[in-house]
Amino acid sequence: MYGGDERDNRYVDEVLAPAAQEKGVTLRRVAVPDTADALNRVLSERQAGWQSGLVDLIWVNGTHFSVGRQADVWQCGWTDLLPNMEYTDPEDSLITDDFGTPVDGCEAPWHKAQFTFFYNSDAVEDPPTSLEGILEWAQEHPGRFTYPAPPDFTGSAFVREVMLSTAGGAEEVPLEYSVEAFEKHAPEALDALRGLAPALWREGRRHPRDEQELNRLFSDGEVDMAMTYGPATLPGLIATGALPESTRALTLMEGTVGNASFLAIPANAGDAAGAMVVANLALSPEQQAAKADLEVWGQFTVLDLERLSPAQTALFKTLTPSPVVPSYEAISHKAHGELGAGWVMALDEAWRRGVAAK
Secondary structure (H helix, E strand, C coil): CECCCHHHHHHHHHHHHHHHHHCCCCCCCCCECCHHHHHHHHHHHHHCCCCCECCCCEEECCHHHHHHHHCCCECCCCHHHCHHHHHCCCCCHHHHEECCEECCCCCEEEEEEECEEEEECCCCCCCCCCHHHHHHHHHHCCCCCCCCCCCCHHHHHHHHHHHHHHCCCHHHCCCCCCHHHHHHHHHHHHHHHHHHHHHCHHHHCCCCCCHHHHHHHHHCCCCCEEEECCHHHHHHHHHCCCCCCCEEEECCCCCCEEEEEEEECECCECCHHHHHHHHHHHCCHHHHHHHHCCCCCCCECCCCHHHCCHHHHHHHHCCCCCCCCCCHHHHCCCCEECCCHHHHHHHHHHHHHHHHCC
């Protein structure tokens, strides 16, 4: 799993792994700089003919899941075997499709995320309430806004949000990528991003490499707005001093993109049974509530709370609400699903060639 965030590492090491040990499974977290590294390891093992690989479970979603489906590296049809899947909504599109790729039992849901902008309330007195307004604010406040360079996950999502905005809304852009749709909707977004560049931090000549570097710029007061796909983690970052106490989340009138993270098992996993035990445990109301705790990790649950018993529901109702981030119901208002994985790669490359190179 991605190892660059202290809170997700600590949750796995101190909460999930001990619970797995109680069920007879030793869970060893292997940190990678990017999920692609884990996928490449599996691909290399497959190419070498390893029938029993060293990777049993991967935290994955989006393009990495899609690439794995195309390469036939995931075990599929196993999530129906997990008893705790009964607590999820089978009609929830965020857990039945992953960036336009049908899940088809090839990965188990882990938590939800919502792309969110946040700002320094000491510096921004009247924050914008739409993406168009954010871009206008950035033009009016040169040097106070930037975004990570794609293919960073957060920066890539920002570019897609700009395209949906310039297209007139998410409903105007087809989920599935095609050259025709790209040629219709991408040019205006790329034009907008090129026009924005001179107003960015360092005049757009350099972008933060990832969300963590963007957070440091925000914390150091070099920019007044930032963005994340994990807004529930903001209170924890404030508590540790990684972000200022004046940090506040923005909700946009038109909504933002949302998705879910998953746990996938490679087809050649050496211990698929143990991996299934962990995936099922990670879906339990107890683990989902622990992970949603702002003091632990602070991630939105994938469970349908209406399917839980009163005692299980109480686990979530006793969680302390955040003064910084609205509830998931509020922050996901008018949310739209992710575009197909083909869009991600095409837009990232178009940004590299048409925006970063300028």
